[in-house]
Amino acid sequence: MGKNKLLRYKEVASFKNVVDMSHFRPNIMYDYKGEWAPFYFGNQNPIVLELACGKGDYALALARKNPHINYIGMDIKGERLWKAAKIAQADGLKNLMFIRGYIDHIENIFARNEVDSIWITFPDPYLKSRKTKKRLTSHFFLHKYKKVLKDDGIINLKTDSHTLYEFSIESVEDFGGRIKENIPDVYGLPNPPEDLMIQTYYERKHLADGKKIKFLSFTLGKR
Numbered sequence: 001m002g003k004n005k006l007l008r009y010k011e012v013a014s015f016k017n018v019v020d021m022s023h024f025r026p027n028i029m030y031d032y033k034g035e036w037a038p039f040y041f042g043n044q045n046p047i048v049l050e051l052a053c054g055k056g057d058y059a060l061a062l063a064r065k066n067p068h069i070n071y072i073g074m075d076i077k078g079e080r081l082w083k084a085a086k087i088a089q090a091d092g093l094k095n096l097m098f099i100r101g102y103i104d105h106i107e108n109i110f111a112r113n114e115v116d117s118i119w120i121t122f123p124d125p126y127l128k129s130r131k132t133k134k135r136l137t138s139h140f141f142l143h144k145y146k147k148v149l150k151d152d153g154i155i156n157l158k159t160d161s162h163t164l165y166e167f168s169i170e171s172v173e174d175f176g177g178r179i180k181e182n183i184p185d186v187y188g189l190p191n192p193p194e195d196l197m198i199q200t201y202y203e204r205k206h207l208a209d210g211k212k213i214k215f216l217s218f219t220l221g222k223r
């Protein structure tokens with residue numbers, strides 16, 4: 001690992017807008033579980049997560065636009081979060097913070113019904129069939145999201161991967177969830193919704209490679 005990367009890994013843990021949960025232990029009680037809005041943000045505003053946030057592009061853009069919503073970006077990679085957290089600090093964003101940790105532990109980090117909605121932005125597609133459980137829309141993860149998301153909470157997925165897109169539709173429907181919006185080519189729409197025009201670091205790369213960007217929104221119940 002390069003010297004810069006190492007320094008950022010250490011520094012990111014000391015940032016006020018980053019909580020490091022990368023050394024997760026199953027039996028410890030997490031301070032903020034059930035209390036993120038009052039204890040961390042000092043309000044009762046809704047909580048929206050960006051999972052696999054990388055450099056936090058979605059969370060940053062949405063936090064600037066909606067100051068009365070609390071945004072939390074989550075990723076395991078400290079160096080990417082370092083960049084996101086630095087931008088949030090420079091912009092003085094009080095409604096945005098980041099968790100360094102594995103999404104696999106989400107139900108230990110948030111309480112039942114604590115999360116209003118979720119964005120999953122360009123997650124790794126894990127194309128090999130033996131790795132499908134690692135896909136962030138597999139049943140393994142949907143069960144976890146259901147434990148923290150409000151009943152009618154929406155999950156938004158943006159991806160360049162046709163395999164992940166088709167897998168996600170099937171996974172959600174088999175799970176008993178409901179697809180609310182299905183857009184196979186976001187930029188093929190005459191007027192894409194404003195929130196879908198936010199572009200992440202990986203999205204810009206995929207667009208430059210000529211890939212189509214797909215979007216799904218879904219709930220995990222019948223509504």
Ligand SMILES: C[S@@+](CC[C@H](N)C(=O)[O-])C[C@H]1O[C@@H](n2cnc3c(N)ncnc32)[C@H](O)[C@@H]1O
Binds near residue numbers: 056075101103201202
């Ligand atoms: C392809 S990158 C996308 C980053 C960003 N959303 C973007 O579009 O630029 C996928 C990200 O997911 C993160 N990731 C994958 N599985 C994860 C997991 N189980 N827990 C936490 N982060 C995960 C990786 O660290 C990586 O930063």
